[in-house]
Amino acid sequence: MNAEILTVGTELLLGNILNTNAQYIAKRLADMGIGVYYQSVIGDNPERLFKAFELGFKRADIVIATGGLGPTKDDLTKEIAAKVTGKELILDDKALEMIEKHFESLSRIMTENNKKQAYLPKGAKIFYNYKGTAPGCAIETGEKIIILLPGPPREMIDMFERSVIPYLSQFQDGVLSSKILKVCGVGESKVEELLGDLLDSQTNPTIALYAKLGEVSIRITAKAKTEEEANLLIHPIEDKIREILGDNIYGEGNQSLEDVVADLLIKHGKTISVAESCTGGLLAARLINYPGISSVFKEGLVAYSNEAKMKRLKVNELTLNKYGAVSKETAVEMARGIAVTAGTDIGISTTGIAGPGGGSSEKPVGLVYAGLFIEGELYSIKLNFKGDRQEIRERTVMSVLDWFRRYLIKTNS
């Protein structure tokens, strides 16, 4: 069984956006063992769309199309897919209800053209949209299948994981089971080097690496008759990887770094506050991603100016004058200052040069210090990053959380 990926949208043809959907779908199909020989991108043009579906049917068993399911007249993918497969579009009551509820919850009036999204090819398997308005579907012709998915990545990904993977697995002999290990503090090529032969020699389970800003996910995927059997294949490989990477593995599955840090804090009953300069609120925002954080997170302060550092965090004026705002000395005083004023067990701070301006040969853009105050002790770390303002700040948050995680593991094990 093989598939062709068809991403629809003039904004892709014009190069306005990156085709992350094609990559995502390709990766997930590869995980499932479904071959992809072609990916195509076309605009919202009825004739070319029609031909693309016809061509896809010649070249593949399944054509998976994303995009062009919106409410506007430009959005034609569903209409053309219905035409290619000879299906009529009929109103799906549940889809309409979900769209209406979506608008209701936003306190916005549903426009008449949104109704168009609730019309779906007769007999299609409908994939409801829990993140937006456009439902997706699978249209079966007996020999071939068209799968239609919305274009916005978060809607597409949610629908793919929730509905498309279970749908596609019915055509598979056996089941596929995956385990994801999450790694921080070592880059993708280093992980590849460390895992070495393990990566190349594996066919079942397979091991795949996925890198994103500041972290790497390792997906171990096994195919077997039952999920239990697949998991039995995964275990020994997981053990080997854990042995090699040790504490660099911070979590598994959907766990985020902040989840792990928050769990450790809650487990050990430690309260925390953060004082941020260069990260400007991102570190607090990341911790607050964790829904149950309020029992341990007491306060965050964005002290961007020296004035705020002195007034709010009791950073010594002499420290700022002698060492500068971006220094180990300022970082630890900020960490202590927030912990003392907020009355928490732990204080964490960041101060650095996120750019584009403000750098010097001595303190270049990308230089960041973080401070940690815990149980009366002060620690600091010096970091160096490359990239734009946003990237430097996001990498800082990841590195500081990881540094703190390693501290918590070491002292509490």
Place this chain on the structure above:
Amino acid sequence: MNAEILTVGTELLLGNILNTNAQYIAKRLADMGIGVYYQSVIGDNPERLFKAFELGFKRADIVIATGGLGPTKDDLTKEIAAKVTGKELILDDKALEMIEKHFESLSRIMTENNKKQAYLPKGAKIFYNYKGTAPGCAIETGEKIIILLPGPPREMIDMFERSVIPYLSQFQDGVLSSKILKVCGVGESKVEELLGDLLDSQTNPTIALYAKLGEVSIRITAKAKTEEEANLLIHPIEDKIREILGDNIYGEGNQSLEDVVADLLIKHGKTISVAESCTGGLLAARLINYPGISSVFKEGLVAYSNEAKMKRLKVNELTLNKYGAVSKETAVEMARGIAVTAGTDIGISTTGIAGPGGGSSEKPVGLVYAGLFIEGELYSIKLNFKGDRQEIRERTVMSVLDWFRRYLIKTNS
């Protein structure tokens, strides 16, 4: 004249890498006014490559292929392109010399298989590679053109800018110019409804809408002999759109909402501080995206707990008990509290239920209040969002910044 982009590589089909080359080429071709109706991705497979070139010749005047020019046996793009166009591959002395020099400069020994890269289709216009080893080329058949480019983005981009653009400009009559207007506070389908006929009736310039979380971009693109003439076509359409959408247009080009808000604050010399509950630092972090913000942004406080709201922001305990933390009353006290304690002209606050827990029928997940203290006056806004925790928080930040922007425009015009 139109082109088809063919990116070659199994790593793309497997989703191991993002297809940034296709986006880059698409964008540069759009800038030149060369239409692209199809992008295709295929693996390093001789039969499928051959068919892809044949299909490209049916659908486009130029097929631009990247990837598969490397020294290994897997790299077949050039060989197949020569076969499709009936050209022989012959050794190009300059190309060989450049490859030899490249290895010399790296103090590495050139392997025998690198010689393969110096063989190019007879009669082709050769694009030498100044960043790597594989030269590119343009093969003309009389009616159609194949352009071959290396896969590594930095080599491809250098070659494209240095050689391909000058090569293609000989075939051009005219240029393409674009203007982007950025909209906040109305959704994509509402924008479409408001623009109505304008969207459909336009052919030159064309108008296209692109939505992302909380905002919509409108791209107006005109084709003309010169850039000045193209801009003359754009102006009246831009004026009409501005007339229809008014203040919903917050900026243009690459401007972000925080850029516009920061510019307004700096222009009017107003200082600001923010107090955040549900957004947990994201609002401060967004403002601090703006590199010059330090002259107006004084302080951010993440007051997630009631304790911090009282202690740090002087929110009245009675207010919290009577109206709750998520209320108009708490929001305005937070806004005033941060402005007073930070000593700024303006204070902004957020307090809401980001979920997944904590909602009730009276105060559901997604309910958010924002407060604004400015020149002694207090304002508030009630917002309702749907989505996950992260989305509710990001939408809150967009909406609050937009609300504040509208206030600043109204009071300062």
